[in-house]
Amino acid sequence: MSAPDGLVEQLPVLLVVVPLGAGALVAALGHWAPRILADALAVLVAAVCTVGAGRLVVAVGGGRVVTWLGGWTPASSGSGPGGGQSVGIVLVADRTAAMLVVSAALLVLAGLLFSWRYLEETSATYHALMLVFLAALSGFALAGDLFDAFVWFELMGAAAYALAGMRVEEPRSVFAAVEFGVVNTLGASLTLAGITLLYARTGELALAYVGERLRSQPADALVGFAFVLLVVGALVKAAVVPFHFWTADAEAAAPTPVCAVLSGAMVAMGVYAVARWWRVAFDGVLPHPTAEHLLLVLGAVTALVGAVMCVYQRHIKRLLAYSTISHVGVALLGVGLLDEHGTAAAIAYLVGHACTKGPLFLGSGVLLNRYGTVDEHALFGQGRGRWFTFSVFALGGLGLAGLPVLGLWWGKATLEHALSVAGAPWAVAVVVVAGALTSGSVLRLTARVFLGLGADPRSRSSRDGDGSEEPEEPEEPEEHGPIGPRAAALMVAPAWLLLAAGVGLALVPWVHRAGATAGAVFADRHGYVEAVQHPHRVLAPVVGHEETVWTGTGLGLAAVTLALACLVAAAALWAPRVRALPWGRAGARAARSVVGGLHAVHRADLPEQVAWLLAGAAVLAVVFAL
Incomplete structure (x- = not known):
């Protein structure tokens, strides 16, 4: 790769500094400036970051852009475990990191556009927090040393906690934010403890140097x-x-706009961190089969648990949240392969998920704005004639099944191929089942709310109907009331922006080639280390092996997933008729017993959640300590 020009070399820094500085400016001027100024500035900054990250995706090609902040480059140019020491902060931009920054910036942009009409009474603090959130997401994706990754990790969390609990007048919102903050802060504290141990062992914080010291x-x-x-x-x-x-x-x-960013961007950063830290620091140090099997098991369990819980929700935002959990598990299956093709497929899947799940959350916000509830049963038939919002849910539901022209198609097809080549057909089945259950759930609510199909769920209890649970809290509108066609179009437009981006992911061949290159560069650990240790050395570009996306097997699996999704939706819509079949009542009882246990576990309060976290960490520690 040729040496980057000055602008490209500074793009990683600008992608962090610009939203962070703009957030501080908006916060400082928010009490005096009109609301429209905060809206306009925040949208402009998010748009600039989206374009800048896109420019970085193109510019890095098959290489990396490495920036040692303040000129604090490694102390010597020696290579090997004893050569060179680092004390500075390094940003490392490759195509994988840049693609995730584009995805995060696009989600924040869509959320801010949506908020222009949706959260009219919100102060400029909201805009400042969204921009800080974007800066933290970008900084984390680009961070080349562990401690600064932790700093961005915590800033990401702090902004997210404040955004989740910004409606302080609602106890439910405050409690959820506290729960969110406590659990994530405890997890971050364990991460900091891990960084401390690695620093004590290696004397380094830069990821590349930590890996070299460990391998020595x-x-x-x-x-x-x-x-x-x-x-x-x-x-x-x-x-x-x-x-x-x-x-x-x-x-x-x-x-709702915050949900879109949490679901599409923040969870993706967690998966990315596991893949990056393993590849650079621990690959060749810890047993490869142990990590592979562990990640595959975690991915499969997460995909299936999230999918089953998704089916049995009637609170639309909870349904979408469990769908996110399921799709994170699917992406983790790709990471679990620990190879170039699995990683490339996982990143493609995460980016496609952002362009599919974001519109669904924004669509739920339109319903909440108009009707003051996101209870699927209460909304039965209420959305008739609202074709723009209907199209968002219909395309989003079809997209979750991997419909070939929508966002998840590229990632799903390449992931299924990578799993098949790796000899894991059971994991392909998990991908199909998770896609069918989550897609079927969204198609079910779409048919009920916008078409009025199926038996009226309001005429019977949820236990006697499709098994979906009662909402656990009363619905409290964020802002709602009659809205005109122009305002409604403004609220739906960001969802269409994300859906259009997803279509580009599915159909544009250059994107597929760029994704293949991103996977190859990501897997090139030696190239990462060389680029960090010798930031001005020109390295040969890495060329990825482009997977064929449009294959008969991929199309066949997409058709199977979509058919199963339609069956899942139909079975819920016409549950009384299904139960009347000879096998229907027995099947319903068996499913209810399994799901009842899952529901009981998922009613865990905060101490129980902490206990689950510590127990999970203990199990993982035992696995790697043996």
């Missing part, structure tokens, strides 16, 4: 324990089972 000496139980502590915080952020309990409460109570 035999690994022991301390290294395995440090790895577990390090990744627990990332698994909490990613909402991986059993660290996922905060997710549904936080996304049910948070303002």
Whole structure:
């Protein structure tokens, strides 16, 4: 790769500094400036960051842009475990990191556009927090050393906690934010403890140098324990089972635009962190089969638990939150392969998920704004004639099944291929089942709310109907009332922006080639280390092997997923008729017993959630210490 020009070399810094500085400016001027100024400035900054990150995706190509802040480059140019020491802060931008920054910036942009009409009474603090959240997401994706990654990790969390609990007059919102904050802060504290152990062992914080020091000496139980502590915080952020309990409460109570960013961007950063930290620091240090099997099991369990819980929700935002948990598990299956193709597929899947789930959350905000509730049963038939909002839910539901022209298609097709090549057909089945259950749930609510299809769920209890649980809290509108066509179009437009971006992911061949290159560069550990240790050395670009997206197998699996999703939706819509079949009542009883147990577990209060987190961390520590 040729040496980057000055602007490209500074883009990683600007992608962090610009939103952070703009957030501070908005916060400072918010009490005096009119609301429209905060809206306009925040939207402008998010748009500039989106374009800048897109420019970085193109510019880095098959290489990396490495920036040592303040000129604090490594003390010597030697290579190997004893060569060179680092004391500075390094940002490392490759295509994977840049693609995640684009995704995060686009989600924040869509959320801010949506908020222009949706949260009219919100102060400029909201805009400042959204921009700080974007800066933290960008900084975390680009961070090349562990301590600064932790700093961005915590800033990301602090902004998210404040955004989730910004409606301080509502006890439900405050409690969800406190629960969110306590669990995630505990996970981050364990991550900091892991960083401390690694620093004590290696004397380094830069990820590349930590990995080189670890590979220069035999690994022991301390290294395995440090790895577990390090990744627990990332698994909490990613909402991986059993660290996922905060997710549904936080996304049910948070303002809708915030939910879109949490679901599409923050959880993706958790998955990305596990993949990056393993590849650079621990690959070749800890047992490869142990990590592979562990991540595959965690991914499969997360995908299936999230999908089953998704089916049995009638609170739309909770339904979407459990769908997010399920799709995080699917992406973790790709990371669990620990190879170039699985990682590339996982990143493609996460970016496609952001462009699919974001519109669904924004669509739920339109319903909440108009009707003051997101209870699927209460909304039965209420959305007739609202075709713009209907289209968002219909396309989003089809997209979750991997419809070939929508956002998840690229990631789903390449992930299924990578899992098949790796000899894990059972994991392909997990991907299909998770997609069918989550897609079927969204299609079910779409048919009920906008078409009035199926038996009226308001005429019977949820137990006698489709098994979906009663809402656990009363619905409290964020802002609602009659809105005109122009305002409604403004609220739906950001969702269409994200859906259009997803279509680009599915159909544009250059994107697929860029994704293949991103996976190859991500897997090139030696190239990462060389780029960090010798930031001005011109390295040969890495060329990825582009996977064929449009295959007969991929199209066939997409068709199967979509067919199963339609069956799931139909079975719920016409539950009384299904139960009347010879096998229907027995099947319903069996499903209810399983789901009843899951519901009981997921009613965990804050102490129980902390206990699950510590128990999960302990199990992981035992696995890597043996």
